[in-house]
Amino acid sequence: MGKFIRIKKGFNINLVGKAAPKVTQTEHSDTFAVKPTDFPGMYIPKVLVKEGDTVKAGSPLFHDKRHPNVLHVAPVSGEIAEVKRGAKRKLLEIRILADKQVDHKTFNKYSSSDLSKLKADEAKKLMLEAGVWPNIVQRPYGCIADPEVTPKAIHISAFDTHPLAPDYSVLFKGQDQFFQVGLDILKKLTNGLVHVNVHTTSEISSVFSQTSGVELNKFSGPHPTGCVGVQIHHLDPINKGDVVWTVNPFGVIQIGKLFLNGIHDASRLIALVGSEVKDPQYYKTYTGTSIKNLIANRLTSDHVRVISGNVLTGTRVTSDGYVGFFDNYVTVIPEGDYYEFMGWIAPSMSKVSFHRAIGLFSFLAKGKEFKVDSNTHGEPRAFVQSGVFERVTPMDILPTHLLKSILAEDFDEMEELGIYEVIEEDLALCEFVDVSKHNVQKILRDGIELLQNS
Amino acid sequence: MKFIRKEFDKVKHHFEKGGKWEKYFYAYEAIETFAFSPNTVNGDKGAQIRDAVDLKRLMMTVVIAMIPCLLFGIWNVGHQHFIAIGEPGAALMDKILIGSIKVLPIIVVSYAVGLGVEFIFATIRRHPVNEGYLVTGLLIPLVLPPDIPLWQVALATIFAVIIGKEAFGGTGMNVLNVALTARAFLYFAYPSDISGDVWTHLGDGTAVAGFSGATPLSIGASSLTTGENVVSSLNAFGAGWADGLFSFTNLFMGAIPGSIGETSVLMCLIGAVILVATGVGSWKIILSVFVGSYAMALVMNLFGANEFMLMPAHYHLVIGGLAFGAVFMATDPVTATQTESGKWIYGFLIGVLTIIIRVFNPAYPEGVMLAILLMNVFAPLIDYYVVGANKKRRLKRATV
Numbered sequence: 014m015g016k017f018i019r020i021k022k023g024f025n026i027n028l029v030g031k032a033a034p035k036v037t038q039t040e041h042s043d044t045f046a047v048k049p050t051d052f053p054g055m056y057i058p059k060v061l062v063k064e065g066d067t068v069k070a071g072s073p074l075f076h077d078k079r080h081p082n083v084l085h086v087a088p089v090s091g092e093i094a095e096v097k098r099g100a101k102r103k104l105l106e107i108r109i110l111a112d113k114q115v116d117h118k119t120f121n122k123y124s125s126s127d128l129s130k131l132k133a134d135e136a137k138k139l140m141l142e143a144g145v146w147p148n149i150v151q152r153p154y155g156c157i158a159d160p161e162v163t164p165k166a167i168h169i170s171a172f173d174t175h176p177l178a179p180d181y182s183v184l185f186k187g188q189d190q191f192f193q194v195g196l197d198i199l200k201k202l203t204n205g206l207v208h209v210n211v212h213t214t215s216e217i218s219s220v221f222s223q224t225s226g227v228e229l230n231k232f233s234g235p236h237p238t239g240c241v242g243v244q245i246h247h248l249d250p251i252n253k254g255d256v257v258w259t260v261n262p263f264g265v266i267q268i269g270k271l272f273l274n275g276i277h278d279a280s281r282l283i284a285l286v287g288s289e290v291k292d293p294q295y296y297k298t299y300t301g302t303s304i305k306n307l308i309a310n311r312l313t314s315d316h317v318r319v320i321s322g323n324v325l326t327g328t329r330v331t332s333d334g335y336v337g338f339f340d341n342y343v344t345v346i347p348e349g350d351y352y353e354f355m356g357w358i359a360p361s362m363s364k365v366s367f368h369r370a371i372g373l374f375s376f377l378a379k380g381k382e383f384k385v386d387s388n389t390h391g392e393p394r395a396f397v398q399s400g401v402f403e404r405v406t407p408m409d410i411l412p413t414h415l416l417k418s419i420l421a422e423d424f425d426e427m428e429e430l431g432i433y434e435v436i437e438e439d440l441a442l443c444e445f446v447d448v449s450k451h452n453v454q455k456i457l458r459d460g461i462e463l464l465q466n467s
Numbered sequence: 468m469k470f471i472r473k474e475f476d477k478v479k480h481h482f483e484k485g486g487k488w489e490k491y492f493y494a495y496e497a498i499e500t501f502a503f504s505p506n507t508v509n510g511d512k513g514a515q516i517r518d519a520v521d522l523k524r525l526m527m528t529v530v531i532a533m534i535p536c537l538l539f540g541i542w543n544v545g546h547q548h549f550i551a552i553g554e555p556g557a558a559l560m561d562k563i564l565i566g567s568i569k570v571l572p573i574i575v576v577s578y579a580v581g582l583g584v585e586f587i588f589a590t591i592r593r594h595p596v597n598e599g600y601l602v603t604g605l606l607i608p609l610v611l612p613p614d615i616p617l618w619q620v621a622l623a624t625i626f627a628v629i630i631g632k633e634a635f636g637g638t639g640m641n642v643l644n645v646a647l648t649a650r651a652f653l654y655f656a657y658p659s660d661i662s663g664d665v666w667t668h669l670g671d672g673t674a675v676a677g678f679s680g681a682t683p684l685s686i687g688a689s690s691l692t693t694g695e696n697v698v699s700s701l702n703a704f705g706a707g708w709a710d711g712l713f714s715f716t717n718l719f720m721g722a723i724p725g726s727i728g729e730t731s732v733l734m735c736l737i738g739a740v741i742l743v744a745t746g747v748g749s750w751k752i753i754l755s756v757f758v759g760s761y762a763m764a765l766v767m768n769l770f771g772a773n774e775f776m777l778m779p780a781h782y783h784l785v786i787g788g789l790a791f792g793a794v795f796m797a798t799d800p801v802t803a804t805q806t807e808s809g810k811w812i813y814g815f816l817i818g819v820l821t822i823i824i825r826v827f828n829p830a831y832p833e834g835v836m837l838a839i840l841l842m843n844v845f846a847p848l849i850d851y852y853v854v855g856a857n858k859k860r861r862l863k864r865a866t867v
Contacts (some may be wrong), residue, residue, distance in 0.1 A: 026516075176516075252865035318508075320515050329511040346516065349508050354468040356504025357523040364519030369745045371528040373519055387508045391521025392500060392595060395639025398805040399525065400749060409861075413805060414854050429858040437513065444514040448522050449639070454513040 015208070018247045020234030022407040024367045024442055026176040028324070029382040032284040032342070034183045035294040041113060042306040045089050045299060046106040046335035047074055052147060053436075053458065054156030054465055058085075058104045066093045071118035071143055071277030074107050083157060086144025088279030088300040090116035106335065115280075115299070118143075122275035128194065131272075133201040140198075140268060143277045147338065148264025152245065152257045154465050155436035164258040166205035166249055169196075171221040171262055172212040172232075174239030175323035175438075179284035179342050182218035183295060185262055189220050191269030196227055198268050199260065210244045220262070237407065242439035246408045251434050261339065283307065283336060287345035288384040289317045304334045304343065312345060318387045320344040325441040326454065349388025357391065364390070367401065367446040394449035405442040410434065412443050416453060419460030424467065427460055436461070475499050493589040497596035525747055526601040532741035532748070533605050533728070533795060539721060540728040541566035544613045547667045547724050550709045553675030569613045569668050570727055573620050578604040580621045584628040588637070599638030599645070599801070600628070606646035606795060609728025610788065610836075611653070612661060613668040619657055623649040643843045644802045647836055654836070662832075666724035675708045682724055683713050683786035684825065684832040690774040697778040718785040729791035732784070739794040748798040751807070752814040756793035757784060759818020767826055775826050783822055792835035793817070802843040806853040813849055817842045 049058040056079040062068060068091065073084040087109055094110040120143045123131060137160055140146045151158040158164070172181055185192065200207050207227040211217045214233060222229070230248060232238050241259045251257050260268075263281060270278040279300040286293045289312050296307060304319055320327035322340040330336075336343055353359070360372035365383040369376050375383065402412040410431045418426035437454040444453035481488045482495040499505075500523075509515050545562030549555055581604050582596075589596040607624060631648035632641040653661045664680030681689075683701060690697045705712035712723060721731020729735070742748030764780035771777045783789065797803060797817050804813040817838045824834030831837055 250864060252861070254865075318515060324515045326513065327515055329515065344515075350506045352472060352503040352506045354471070354503055357500070357521055358527055361519065365516075366519040368518060368520040368525075368747075370520050370524045370747055371531050371745060372524065375519070385516045387515050388504075389507045389509055389517050390504060390519045391517075391523070392505060392507070394522045394595070394597065395637065397522060397525070397639050397800050398803075399747065399800045400807060400810075401746075403807055409857065411806065411854060411857055414850075429861065430854070431861055441514060445516065446518045446520075448518075448520055448525050450517065450521070452510060452513055455510075 015228045015230035016248060017213075017231045018233075018244075020232060020238045020243070020247070020407045022404055023174075023235035023237055024405050024446070025174065025235040026324070026365060026385075026445070027380070027382050028176045028346075028365075029288040029384045030286050030290055030293045030345075031177055031382075032179050032183075032286050032293045032295055034180060036183070036282060037294060037296055039296045039298045039302070039306060040309075042111060042298060042302050044094060044108050044303050044335075045087075045091075045111050045301040046108045046303070047085055047088065047301055048106040048335065048337065049075065049077075049085070049104050050106075051338040052077075052157055054154055054462070060096055060104060060107070062093050062096070062107070064093050064096055067091070068093060068109065069116050069118040070279060071120070073144065075104065077157075080157070080159070082141050082160060083146050084141060084144050085147060086118075086277055088277075108335075111299075117276035117278070120271060120275045120277070123272045125194075128197060128272060131198075131201065136198050136201055136272075139271065143271050145264070145267050145271050145277065148260055148267060150259045152242065152251050152259060152436070153255075153433035154461050156465070158258050159256075162256050164203050164205070164256050165251075166245075167199050167203050167207045167258045167260065168241050168245050168248070169207070169209045169260050169262060169265060170239055170241040170244055171209050171218075172239050173341075174212070174236035175325055176236075177286040177323060177342065177344055178239070179282075179286070179295065181262060182216065182220070184282050184284070184341055185218065185220045185266060188266045188269075189223060191266045191273060192220050192262065193224055193269065194273055195260075195265035195267070195269035196224055198272060199258075199265065200226060203258070206249075208244070208248055210241070210248075212238065234407065237405070237439060237442055240438045242435050243407055246410075246434055253428055253433060255433070263341065282341070284342035285311060285345070286342055287320075289314050289345040289347060300338060301335050304330050304336065305332050307336070307343060308332065308345065314347065316348050317345050318348045320346070324385070325445060326438045347384070347386040349386030351388070353388075367405065367442075368448075389450055391448075391450055393451065396451070397449055399448060401446045401448070402443045405446055406440065408434065408439070412440055412453075415460075416451070416456050419456050419463070422463060424464065427464060432457075432460055432464065471502060475503065491590055493593065493595050494586050497586065497589065523598045523601070526598045528745050528747045529602045529742065529795070530605055532738040532745075533602075533609065535734040535737045536609060536728040536731065536791065536795075537570075537605065539731045539734045540609060541570050543722055543730055544569050544668055544727060546722055548670060548672065550712070551667045551669055551674050551678055551680075552672030553708060555709065565668070565670070566613075570608065572617055573608040573611060573613075573615065573727070574605065576617050576620045577607045577624050580624045581607070581628050584625055584633070588629075588633045592633075592637075594637060597638035599632070603627075603645045603649075607649045609791070609795075610646060610650045610726050612665045612725075613727055614665055615653070615660060619653055619660060623653045623656075626652045639801055641801055642847075643840055644796055644799050647796055647840050647843075650836055651840060654831075654833075666726070677707045679704070680724060682832075683718060683782075686713070687775050687778060687786065687825070688832050690778075694774055697774055698782065701782075715782070715785065718782070726788060726791075729788040732790040735790035735794045742794065742798065748794065749800075749803065749810050751810040752798050752803060752817075753793050755811050755814030756789070756797050756818045756821075759815035760784060760789060760822050761818070762815075763819040763822040767822060783825070787825070787833055787835060789818075789821055789835045792821070792839055796835075796839050797842075802846065804846045804849045804853070806850050808856075809846070809849040809853040812853075813842055813846055816845070 545565035627649035820838035
């Protein structure tokens with residue numbers, strides 16, 4: 014039994030370059046990388062390997078000093094090529110020179126009858142050891158879940174409404190069994206419910222619709238409906254003191270594979286999308302694959318911005334970078350470092366805008382796909398409250414007041430205004446529509462860190 | 468375009484850090500970004516694309532919404548002039564010419580002085596020049612009488628920009644509506660130049676026999692002493708030299724004496740349509756100002772202690788600057804309430820206060836100006852309670 018929730022506020026950004034439902038095997042990537050920077054709230058990563066060591070897929074690479082039992086493991090087997098550090102010796106990434114054939118470290122395997130008898134503690138121990146735990150993200154703070162805590166509920170968003178998001182029915186095709194086992198395991202870890210949230214308008218993949226033992230909730234509405242924070246707000250909101258876990262479907266499947274096959278299986282599909290991509294489609298590879306390998310000969314221009322993830326919340330990566338841990342897709346858009354004559358008033362049909370201010374006619378072109386570049390289209394200014402934040406935030410939260418309380422570092426006010434309910438992706442649209450070009454997500458993360466470290 | 472861009476690039480390094488005119492960087496930047504939207508790109512993390520809107524475009528939308536009021540105002544200044552000197556049949560172009568001669572200098576002074584102050588402040592305080600003045604610069608002339616001395620325009624502008632805005636930190640930080648601050652300044656500093664018979668530009672002409680420079684508001688206020696029915700005095704006004712000047716239709720259309728841009732309710736409504744359709748102005752505020760004033764006027768009717776209180780409620784909506792204030796002043800996103808439900812309360816109270824000030828305080832017939840300034844001050848208080856309600860809902864959820 015689930016709920017049906019209709020969301021009205023929000024905005025879909027319709028971009029050129031959606032992935033065709035076609036899967037291609039990528040050429041063998043030389044290097045893969047695991048990046049501690051993919052995990053917000055990580056204190057100090059302690060490296061467990063040296064350059065030159067050989068690792069199997071599933072061998073530990075590092076752990077956070079505050080959580081020594083949460084291991085981060087190698088997605089593929091091979092040799093540690095580089096432990097890359099940045100300023101102040103901050104660990105940036107651990108690069109692995111991959112073997113041609115992935116060699117897995119083996120863990121305990123379970124049959125389905127064993128699984129039903131499996132205790133929560135035992136399951137937790139295996140998940141931590143085999144490196145699938147970092148898939149579990151906790152609210153508040155959006156950091157890796159604390160294994161010592163029992164969450165109020167676990168939420169899984171089974172659709173993505175971000176611009177150019179891949180189709181989950183392609184991404185997770187044929188993974189029904191693993192997904193179900195993953196859910197069964199997660200159910201052991203909470204006293205509350207496990208929610209699987211699907212969207213009504215698109216066809217629901219059998220991976221999600223055939224699940225049993227969970228709450229299957231249906232949502233309708235534009236982005237950010239797909240953000241799990243928005244879903245939690247409508248299903249079972251987070252209050253002060255509550256802890257809720259979220260897992261994305263890839264993580265659930267990886268957990269399922271661990272228990273059924275006894276391996277850390279990091280193989281996954283990555284969609285390469287965006288207006289600058291020739292023939293956008295899906296590629297079969299592993300977590301942490303190199304960007305160079307993924308985009309080689311597949312772009313139509315070289316003056317581009319490559320983003321691991323989506324255009325609203327993603328991270329820009331250089332061509333020698335790697336795809337992020339949580340990202341199912343890589344978006345490539347034109348770089349926008351150009352001047353535009355009278356750009357602040359010139360009328361345009363081709364610039365996407367949530368607003369309808371004079372000259373911005375994109376709202377007339379319903380269903381049109383836009384090509385958008387990384388230009389800021391204006392300069393930073395003081396907050397001018399025109400009520401747009403509220404129109405793209407389908408939650409009972411006042412974004413402007415929350416952001417101002419963060420800037421003022423007013424802890425009580427932040428809590429009272431609901432900072433525990435949101436992470437960056439939930440307010441990413443505010444950053445997009447903002448007339449004054451604030452870095453909303455950065456401000457929010459600063460606020461979250463203030464509370465987390467207080 | 469390439470040529471202009473090259474010229475900018477040629478001098479740009481002088482203004483950048485270490486250049487010889489480094490001090491004037493923000494002044495240069497203001498001019499550059501006016502010609503070319505900047506080539507800045509988004510950061511490495513977070514939103515990689517941004518909406519095509521910026522503050523300049525938002526402000527220009529408001530300016531464009533004011534254009535109908537401005538054009539009508541220019542014509543009306545000439546029109547009132549020719550009515551007053553007894554030649555109501557003068558050619559359209561003559562009226563526009565007279566109007567332009569009176570109005571354009573006020574606009575030029577307002578923009579030149581206001582932007583001058585902005586640039587000086589941007590340079591001294593090292594912050595970017597804000598676009599807010601694009602709107603303020605046109606709002607100020609539209610709420611002033613046509614015969615206002617230009618030095619007073621300049622003085623009021625300087626006062627409003629410095630005390631009303633820059634003292635608080637610039638656009639986005641100000642508590643009071645800047646244009647209304649300018650007008651209030653003149654109202655209290657030079658009352659003789661902004662009240663009484665100043666609303667019609669006579670120039671060198673001699674007034675026609677029976678001419679009176681009274682406005683509908685002053686007729687309403689004078690009914691308190693004369694005890695005459697307001698509507699019949701309005702209808703009788705202008706008999707002999709401008710029949711039906713203050714008929715309801717004419718009050719709505721706006722061919723009456725008054726501030727340059729605020730006489731025509733029709734033009735204000737056109738502006739309102741532009742603001743609401745583009746989503747720049749809050750329809751909640753506009754609607755609730757009208758609803759609030761109409762409701763309060765009905766309450767007045769109910770008591771009916773004097774003739775002004777008995778004036779039909781719909782007359783209140785077409786006299787004075789109520790419509791202009793509701794559409795262009797109350798909706799200022801900086802000084803209005805910042806919460807959506809707060810906007811209803813804010814607008815409604817502006818309407819209510821306008822009528823109260825008009826009717827009970829004949830010394831200040833233009834109630835809307837004071838009502839908006841007063842509510843500007845109270846806006847944060849309204850927000851405080853709306854935000855408080857949000858917090859309470861969250862707290863209640865946790866305890867259930």
